[in-house]
Amino acid sequence: MILRIRGTDMQYYVQTLCLIFFPGAHFSESEKPGPEVPEIEVSVQKNEETYMVYTSMKLGAKFVEATGSAIPTEDIKNPKRLEKIAIGRAIFSAGKALLGYTNAWGILTGVRPAKVANEIIRAGAGVQKTRRILRDEYFLNPKKAALVVSVATTENRVLKKLPDNLCSVYISIPFCPSRCAYCSFISYAGEKLLPLLESYLEELEVDIRNTFSIIRKRGLKVATVYIGGGTPTVLDEKQLAALLSVVCECVDVSSLMEFTLEAGRPDTITEEKLSIAYAHGVTRVSVNPQTLNENVLKAIGRRHTVADFYRAYDLAAKSGIRDINVDLIAGLTGDSFAGFSQTLDRVLELSPSNLTVHTFAVKRASNILRENSQVYSIVGGDVTKSIEYSQLRTKSAGYIPYYMYRQKNTVGNQENVGYAKEGRESYYNIFMMEEIHTIFGVGAGAVTKLIRHDKNGKQQIQRIFTPKYPYEYLRDAEVLRNGNLEKPSFEERVNIFFDQEA
Numbered sequence: 001m002i003l004r005i006r007g008t009d010m011q012y013y014v015q016t017l018c019l020i021f022f023p024g025a026h027f028s029e030s031e032k033p034g035p036e037v038p039e040i041e042v043s044v045q046k047n048e049e050t051y052m053v054y055t056s057m058k059l060g061a062k063f064v065e066a067t068g069s070a071i072p073t074e075d076i077k078n079p080k081r082l083e084k085i086a087i088g089r090a091i092f093s094a095g096k097a098l099l100g101y102t103n104a105w106g107i108l109t110g111v112r113p114a115k116v117a118n119e120i121i122r123a124g125a126g127v128q129k130t131r132r133i134l135r136d137e138y139f140l141n142p143k144k145a146a147l148v149v150s151v152a153t154t155e156n157r158v159l160k161k162l163p164d165n166l167c168s169v170y171i172s173i174p175f176c177p178s179r180c181a182y183c184s185f186i187s188y189a190g191e192k193l194l195p196l197l198e199s200y201l202e203e204l205e206v207d208i209r210n211t212f213s214i215i216r217k218r219g220l221k222v223a224t225v226y227i228g229g230g231t232p233t234v235l236d237e238k239q240l241a242a243l244l245s246v247v248c249e250c251v252d253v254s255s256l257m258e259f260t261l262e263a264g265r266p267d268t269i270t271e272e273k274l275s276i277a278y279a280h281g282v283t284r285v286s287v288n289p290q291t292l293n294e295n296v297l298k299a300i301g302r303r304h305t306v307a308d309f310y311r312a313y314d315l316a317a318k319s320g321i322r323d324i325n326v327d328l329i330a331g332l333t334g335d336s337f338a339g340f341s342q343t344l345d346r347v348l349e350l351s352p353s354n355l356t357v358h359t360f361a362v363k364r365a366s367n368i369l370r371e372n373s374q375v376y377s378i379v380g381g382d383v384t385k386s387i388e389y390s391q392l393r394t395k396s397a398g399y400i401p402y403y404m405y406r407q408k409n410t411v412g413n414q415e416n417v418g419y420a421k422e423g424r425e426s427y428y429n430i431f432m433m434e435e436i437h438t439i440f441g442v443g444a445g446a447v448t449k450l451i452r453h454d455k456n457g458k459q460q461i462q463r464i465f466t467p468k469y470p471y472e473y474l475r476d477a478e479v480l481r482n483g484n485l486e487k488p489s490f491e492e493r494v495n496i497f498f499d500q501e502a
């Protein structure tokens with residue numbers, strides 16, 4: 001795609017909007033024009049507080065122009081927000097005129113739509129008006145506007161009762177028994193990795209102890225702990241017991257609001273591992289089939305059967321662990337509306353406390369993309385129907401949507417939504433998505449997100465990244481933790497962030 005942008009530094013946002021209409025496009029000003037190459041121009045002007053945007057789009061013989069503008073209103077005053085709305089209006093109108101296509105999420109491109117809804121609600125607009133603003137100003141279709149406001153309302157209810165001074169801890173186990181074809185999470189699989197796992201757990205223990213010690217020194221209270229992956233239950237019984245004991249030594253687990261072990265793959269779940277988890281205070285566990293269609297399970301390389309899922313779920317249900325989460329994916333290659341809806345109906349019969357419905361995201365690293373680059377579709381065929389079904393069906397089964405996020409390159413541009421029985425929402429998922437408080441990330445690929453508020457109440461966020469791959473982590477963890485002549489230690493970085501002038 002040839003994209004020319006003038007008068008704004010929101011290049012990334014403009015590109016994201018263009019990708020709605022031309023998924024998978026690459027951006028360049030020097031690409032040679034041709035009948036298949038879209039040419040887009042975006043020009044932004046600011047006059048006092050008003051943003052005016054001109055856009056043109058050309059594809060083959062077709063050429064369209066559109067404008068968009070935004071002025072401050074009672075509900076939306078932030079200049080960045082206004083600039084985004086004006087740019088969005090212009091590109092959205094031009095794309096619609098050129099391709100006759102509208103996008104359910106309008107110009108809301110970010111990962112966290114409920115955060116935008118919450119900003120508008122908290123600025124005083126209230127629920128009804130926020131829904132209208134999302135429809136009229138952000139061009140969301142009414143169903144998405146209702147969904148996002150409903151998530152924001154649930155989040156507000158859950159967050160209302162919380163004290164200040166909380167933080168959470170994420171512990172990363174980026175290892176899996178084998179690699180699923182659709183997955184692009186960085187995770188190591190296979191026999192030869194087992195020796196690496198042992199040294200990884202040793203280093204992780206040092207980091208877990210260090211992190212909890214910093215938390216104590218700073219007088220923070222740990223609200224939730226989340227052990228995620230990968231597949232944490234790839235650890236054998238002894239390794240799992242040792243890891244959980246370290247957590248129990250660092251924090252009074254009975255005082256946690258939630259302690260999640262993301263088991264995930266049914267083929268790694270045993271009665272003994274669940275009983276160890278329960279004995280160490282785990283309150284929430286995931287048991288994920290992704291789909292209950294046997295052929296699709298084979299096609300996506302999950303290496304477990306439908307019967308394995310039922311066996312693992314039954315063990316989890318009898319383990320005494322308070323909450324069970326089930327992850328599903330809509331739009332998997334080879335699946336259909338009939339397949340997805342049957343999966344969902346069968347999962348709901350089990351009555352889990354949480355259910356997370358993901359939309360298949362085609363990511364560069366996944367085998368599926370390498371093998372078939374055509375699986376991603378702009379309109380998404382059955383997936384839109386499947387996602388709408390999941391929203392209606394979970395509601396009739398007594399679940400409410402409580403957190404959500406959007407990923408790039410999802411089939412049909414649909415979202416990921418977590419549903420819960422009322423009062424059984426996962427706190428960690430809300431904290432993470434709404435960026436409510438600091439989350440300390442421990443282990444390879446984990447990100448620490450420090451959060452504080454300045455004297456004007458403005459939120460400040462700083463991320464500290466841990467190396468992504470286990471071998472890099474093993475190489476660099478010591479320096480990241482203790483620092484060296486050039487770099488401050490992890491603790492010093494945390495203290496510098498929190499102790500800066502309010």
Ligand SMILES: C[S@@+](CC[C@H](N)C(=O)[O-])C[C@H]1O[C@@H](n2cnc3c(N)ncnc32)[C@H](O)[C@@H]1O
Nearest residue numbers: 182183229230231264265288327358359360361
């Ligand atoms: C980090 S994975 C860990 C889960 C666990 N290892 C398992 O396989 O059950 C968390 C969830 O992300 C979802 N996921 C992974 N790859 C995805 C993709 N390409 N598109 C959509 N969802 C995906 C799956 O539902 C998965 O359960």
Ligand code: SF4
Nearest residue numbers: 176179180183187230
């Ligand atoms: S879906 Fe889960 S088990 Fe499969 S590769 Fe990804 S993280 Fe590992």
